[in-house]
Amino acid sequence: GDSVTQMEGPVTLSEEAFLTINCTYTATGYPSLFWYVQYPGEGLQLLLKATKADDKGSNKGFEATYRKETTSFHLEKGSVQVSDSAVYFCALSNPHSGSARQLTFGSGTQLTVLP
């Protein structure tokens, strides 16, 4: 079945540092890929998405590019802020498999940004 493998955390960075959180996936066909963020005590917020190969999703300074050849969707931000501290989840939805109309999530990466 489909699966998402995400960089293990926790990740601790200083403010204004560069962020990369790795995400790779296993899926048949062409899934849609997402990054969600979860702040303490809250639900998940969609951060960005990409629905086809070579698409770049971006939002709030975060970016991720759908790489079919490496089955990856790594999250990057050039300069993190303390307010970016949260848990980040990579996820996919695949209309070509049994996991259509559902999200398959990675294990999440806890990011802490220090001032």
Next chain:
Amino acid sequence: KAGVTQTPRYLIKTRGQQVTLSCSPISGHRSVSWYQQTPGQGLQFLFEYFSETQRNKGNFPGRFSGRQFSNSRSEMNVSTLELGDSALYLCASSRTDGGDGYTFGSGTRLTVV
């Protein structure tokens, strides 16, 4: 516009009891999904409803059930609660099939004692 609303926010139940959680999707969203989040298992898909029909179901025992009403509001029920059912239950809605992403509610924190 209003987001996805889940009630209640917190619940404490005793082992063996049953519980019903409620979810009101974004207006115009007809697909509602439920997820269980635990520290050990992460985020796991429970089921998805569209136009009052369950279209997809995750790998959970029959104690977990759900339904959707004609106004797209959804409920999930867990019967004969076990300690391991303690989790954050998240509801998510989408217009159709979630290809553009789902909008999540803040969740219901269920504690089974």
